[in-house]
Amino acid sequence: MKTVIVIGGGLVGALQACFMAKRGYKVDIYEMRSDIRTMEVVRGRSINLALSVRGREALRRAGVEDTIVKYGIPMYSRMIHDRDGKRRPIPYGKKDQYIMSIDRRHLNEILLTEAEKFSTVTTHFEHKVVECNFNEGSVTFQKKDGSVVTVKADMVIGCDGAYSKVRQEMMKKTLLDYEQIFIPHGYMELSMPPAPNDKYAMEINYLHIWARNEYMMIALPNYDKSFTVTLFMPFDIFKTLTTETAVLDFFKTNFADSIPLLGEKALVETVIKNKALPMVTVKCSPYNVKDKFVIMGDAAHAMVPFYGQGMNCGFEDCVVFCDLLDKHEGDFGATLHEFTSFRSIDAKAMCDLAFYNYIEMRQSVNSRLFLMRKKLDNFLFWLLPNTWIPLYTTVSFSRKRYHECIKNKEWQDRVIQRALYISIPTLAVAGYYMYKQVEQLEVPLHEKLVQLAERFVSKLK
Template sequence: MKSVIIVGGGLVGALQACFMAKRGFRVDVYEMRQDIRDMEVVRGRSINLALSTRGREALRRVGLEDIVISTGIPMYARMIHDLDGTRRPIPYGKADQFIMSVDRRHLNELLLTQAEKLPNVEMHFEHKIVACDFNAGRITFSKSDGSHVTAHADLVVGCDGAFSGVRQQMMKKTLFDYEQVFIPHGYMELCMEPAPGDKFAMEVNYLHIWARDEFMMIALPNQDKTYTCTLFMPFDIFKTLDTPEAVLAFFRDKFPDSLPLLGEKYVTETVSTSKALPLISVKCSPYHVKDRAVIMGDAAHAMVPFYGQGMNCGFEDCVVFDDILSKHNNDIAATLKEFTEVRSVDAKAMCDLAFYNYIEMRQSVNSRLFLLRKKLDNFLYWLFPNMWMPLYTSVSFSRTRYHQCIANKEWQDRLIRRALYMSVPAMAALGYCVATRTRLLDAPVSETIQQLVERLRPTWI
């Protein structure tokens, strides 16, 4: 039986353990933290996740989709909060399309428990990676008591996050392209308590957004009737909110309708005494070393959270890897090579899309042109469902490869620009006919338009 060491017992690591064990590999999972199932509070990561089609497919394959969906909250649209308190929904797609707000800790615990049910999986908590010898398949870990242990395996899978220790070891052993970007915006989380009567304080089945062009606040619903609110903003603005008075003035000016729901005292004390956390994006290649090691999830492609695809992309890594293993009949060397070739181009595309969606969420949703284009995309999708799929729909509600989603969007943009270009002379011809009392029926419409085009062409050039 071939053996696999998975470094990282988070979402992707625990899921990958399920996939590999189901294929008959002996799996050992090494996690730096203690078992989160024994912890009262898990710090350092957001409570909220947005689960969509790609992630659901991965969970379905390990038998967890139904239970995760049953404990999540569907969100069918963005709910935009304007400055005057007006709320307006922008649907994500068709009436039956939604993303799920799921609890990170609950999902991680489910995955760990599911992996442990398999007889060929063993968990090792409080083990931090120290060194790797990929040629020998040997990894050294330090334990919480200061001692060191060494483990051996045929394959090492690094699922240990944006600051991956496995990736750092890979960078020492191979020609490795690496790009790390911290954006000048940070984030801070707030909690909106339930309304009187233990009810949700706002409409439930929405991702709430306070879009303010340069920054924004979002809120996702939780099963306990709370909302996790996240403020995304330039660090320079966060620095100005260092007193309760400054925070109160800021929220009254920018998020007035949120104050009664969050509570003035809670907001002023929390924001003025908390530190905004950074947002990182990582691109790298290759994802593997020979036939000995591979990285997945944030270790391979950490992304800013604005498309809600970080977890979904990491989960899809497991699906893609599993499919390639089947294709090559468990040949690890062939699988790792193809996984890098196939997945790196898509993960880099998704990292770019995540940056793009920040602009859409904090700024574009306030634009009439954006909303008009959204309606046009949805109409064309309804009219030509097999030919025209909006960008968000293809990313969140299909398994179209990420780079192809971008290519489709670029094709759609070109087509619309050409259609608009062609409609200008058509509308001008109509105006010309009205102004000169020329009847369109006096000649074929195409001839009327063509004559006007020839007459106006010099002015366009």
């Protein structure tokens, strides 16, 4: 039986352990932290997760989707909160399309428990990576008591997050291209408790957004009827919120409707006592060293959280990797090399999309031009569901490769730009022509419109 070491007992590491165990490998998970299932407080990022099609497909293949989604809350639309307190929804896609809010810790606990159900999976907590030997396929760990142990396996999979020790070892000992970018914005988590009647304090099936151009606040519903609220803004502004007056004045100006829901006292205490945390983007290549080591998830491609694809992208890594493993009939060398060449182009594209979506979420949703384009995209999607698919739909509600999603959006932009060059007289002539064509078609009106629209779009390609 071939042996596999998975470094990192987080979301991607636990899920990848399930995938490898299902394929008959002996798997050892090594995690630097204590077992989160025994911890009262888990330190680190706790932004709520938005589970979508890519992540759910991975969970389904691992056999744990049903166990997990029952704790999730569907979100069908963004709910935009204006400064004057008005709210307006912006749907994500069709009526049956939604992303799902789910608690990071709860999801991690479930995946660890599911991994341990396999008799071939063993978990080792409080083991810190000291050194990787890429020639021998071994890893040296330091345990909590200070002792050191070296273990060897046929393959080592690094799933140890954005500040990956495995990746650091690769940078020191191999030719690894690496890029790390910290954005000048940080985040701080707040909590919105249930309303006094033990109900949700706001509309439940929405991702709530207070978009204020330079900064924003979001709120995602939890299974216990609370909301996890996250404030994103430049560190320079966070540094000014050091007194009760400063905090309340800032929130009254920008997020007034949230104050009674968050509670003045809790809000002030949280903002003053806590420190805004950084967000980082990581791009690197290659993901593998020979046929022994490979990194995936945030270790390979950490991204800012604004598209809700960090976890979904990491989970999709597991699907892609295991599909390639099946394709190459268990050949680790061929699998690892193709995983790098196949996956790196998509991960880099998704990192760029995550940056783009921050601008959309905090600024563009307030633009009439953006809202008009959104309506146009949705109309064309309704009219031409197989031809015109909006960017967000391809990213969140399909498994189209990320870089192809971007190419599709670029093509749509070109089509619209060309269409705008058509003069009013030309449109009048085209309208008269289409009217005559419709009269001659012996099919229902909707089918006539679809046929004509497809002809028109094909001319603009």
